[in-house]
Amino acid sequence: MTLRIAEIFGPTIQGEGVLIGEPTVFVRAGGCDYRCSWCDSLHAVDSENRHSWAAMQTEAVWEEVQRLSGGQPLTVSLSGGNPAIQDFGPLIGLGRAAGYRFACETQGSLARPWFAALDTLVLSPKPPSSGEKVDWEAFDACRQAGAGARQQVMKIVIFDQADYDWAREVHSRHPDLPLYLQPGNPEVDPTVPVDLQALADRLRWLTEKAMADRWFAARILPQLHVLIWGNKRGV
Amino acid sequence: MTLRIAEIFGPTIQGEGVLIGEPTVFVRAGGCDYRCSWCDSLHAVDSENRHSWAAMQTEAVWEEVQRLSGGQPLTVSLSGGNPAIQDFGPLIGLGRAAGYRFACETQGSLARPWFAALDTLVLSPKPPSSGEKVDWEAFDACRQAGAGARQQVMKIVIFDQADYDWAREVHSRHPDLPLYLQPGNPEVDPTVPVDLQALADRLRWLTEKAMADRWFAARILPQLHVLIWGNKRGV
Numbered sequence: 001m002t003l004r005i006a007e008i009f010g011p012t013i014q015g016e017g018v019l020i021g022e023p024t025v026f027v028r029a030g031g032c033d034y035r036c037s038w039c040d041s042l043h044a045v046d047s048e049n050r051h052s053w054a055a056m057q058t059e060a061v062w063e064e065v066q067r068l069s070g071g072q073p074l075t076v077s078l079s080g081g082n083p084a085i086q087d088f089g090p091l092i093g094l095g096r097a098a099g100y101r102f103a104c105e106t107q108g109s110l111a112r113p114w115f116a117a118l119d120t121l122v123l124s125p126k127p128p129s130s131g132e133k134v135d136w137e138a139f140d141a142c143r144q145a146g147a148g149a150r151q152q153v154m155k156i157v158i159f160d161q162a163d164y165d166w167a168r169e170v171h172s173r174h175p176d177l178p179l180y181l182q183p184g185n186p187e188v189d190p191t192v193p194v195d196l197q198a199l200a201d202r203l204r205w206l207t208e209k210a211m212a213d214r215w216f217a218a219r220i221l222p223q224l225h226v227l228i229w230g231n232k233r234g235v
Numbered sequence: 236m237t238l239r240i241a242e243i244f245g246p247t248i249q250g251e252g253v254l255i256g257e258p259t260v261f262v263r264a265g266g267c268d269y270r271c272s273w274c275d276s277l278h279a280v281d282s283e284n285r286h287s288w289a290a291m292q293t294e295a296v297w298e299e300v301q302r303l304s305g306g307q308p309l310t311v312s313l314s315g316g317n318p319a320i321q322d323f324g325p326l327i328g329l330g331r332a333a334g335y336r337f338a339c340e341t342q343g344s345l346a347r348p349w350f351a352a353l354d355t356l357v358l359s360p361k362p363p364s365s366g367e368k369v370d371w372e373a374f375d376a377c378r379q380a381g382a383g384a385r386q387q388v389m390k391i392v393i394f395d396q397a398d399y400d401w402a403r404e405v406h407s408r409h410p411d412l413p414l415y416l417q418p419g420n421p422e423v424d425p426t427v428p429v430d431l432q433a434l435a436d437r438l439r440w441l442t443e444k445a446m447a448d449r450w451f452a453a454r455i456l457p458q459l460h461v462l463i464w465g466n467k468r469g470v
Contacts, residue, residue: 010446011446011449011451012442012446013442013446013454013455020255020256020454020456021255021415021454021455021456022454023445023446023450023451023453023454023455069449069451070449072449072451073451074451180256196431196432196435197431200431200462200463203459203462203463204463204464207247207248207463210258211245211246211247211248211258214246214304214305214307215258216246216258216304216307216308216309218258219248219255219256219257219258220248220256220258221255221256221459222459222462224438224456224457227435227438227457227462228435228438228439228442229439
């Protein structure tokens with residue numbers, strides 16, 4: 001099985017969502033069926049960067065995960081791009097046999113049988129500010145495919161009021177999916193230092209909005225990796 | 236039942252630990268059997284502040300929680316000081332009957348039967364830098380008392396290498412308690428603006444240390460409320 005891999009890095013802590021703070025090795029798949037206006041991982045999305053993605057066999061990816069983690073089992077996060085474009089089933093099989101746990105983050109546009117073998121499936125439908133439009137039939141198929149995963153959650157990035165209203169509506173249709181909200185990060189240039197105060201202000205804005213509306217259904221979390229490392233890659 | 240209450244505030248997001256990001260109303264109990272050198276809640280600990288703690292009936296506390304949350308069930312965090320000094324059983328009973336969830340954060344020095352009625356018991360034994368010494372028999376009694384809680388976790392604050400080494404040893408004796416590490420915050424004066432870069436640097440220090448040691452057992456999380464609001468009280 002040949003996989004197109006944009007980067008493999010870690011261990012570091014997961015910066016966002018349900019596994020925030022969890023020691024993790026990241027396997028970032030190359031290629032995406034979306035092109036979100038504010039994408040913070042264009043190096044793994046834009047096909048202009050295709051030349052920089054490695055063609056790796058599953059076994060080679062697994063060896064690199066083991067090398068980075070020193071053979072100590074931890075969580076492996078499959079991200080992208082959209083990792084659901086490719087078949088990570090064999091990698092998950094190798095890793096789980098050795099005690100590793102697997103999480104996958106995907107927008108929910110492509111359902112894969114291997115979702116059922118995950119410990120954590122994070123479905124991250126993209127709000128209006130992304131410029132993308134969610135195919136809810138495909139999303140439901142992802143939920144179905146992931147029904148066997150240990151946990152399945154939803155994460156929504158919020159840039160503005162329209163995104164927020166959309167998230168409330170999506171939650172009302174999927175009340176059983178634990179929901180994580182994340183303030184959007186408009187500063188994604190890895191060469192520009194991050195404005196920590198602006199990051200704190202965005203988290204405060206979203207928190208105060210949800211609390212004022214007495215909307216208590218979602219956890220609200222920042223991106224810790226941006227706090228610690230700015231928009232630097234590979235951390 | 237009369238309770239000594241330092242403050243009741245929220246809803247806001249839980250800033251730390253296993254429930255990070257979770258909309259929460261905080262009930263901060265007055266009084267503590269510890270006096271940690273770096274305590275960030277001295278207004279609820281130092282008996283010099285006793286005059287500022289309200290003597291409230293359980294029903295009055297419950298009414299205030301309902302008022303702040305607009306009657307929408309959410310998580311109530313019992314903190315302090317050490318909330319285990321007092322009897323929060325009746326408050327938990329009232330709240331749970333109305334669909335509210337309860338978390339309690341305590342150092343684990345006093346076991347209470349009402350721990351079993353909690354959704355989340357956070358045991359937070361204090362490391363050497365606190366100047367306190369853990370009574371492990373009392374800690375074990377707390378674990379026992381909390382065995383009926385929906386979840387029981389451990390949180391340890393890390394200021395320095397000695398704290399870190401201690402946390403590793405404690406974890407080796409309690410490997411089944413999910414562990415959360417939190418870099419210590421030496422800036423606790425509510426009148427002094429927080430240094431966001433220093434906060435990010437402390438999180439990075441602890442993350443890099445654990446990753447270099449390939450110690451993947453603990454989640455590593457900052458205090459979000461300090462990031463958002465500095466050391467201001469009541470948020």
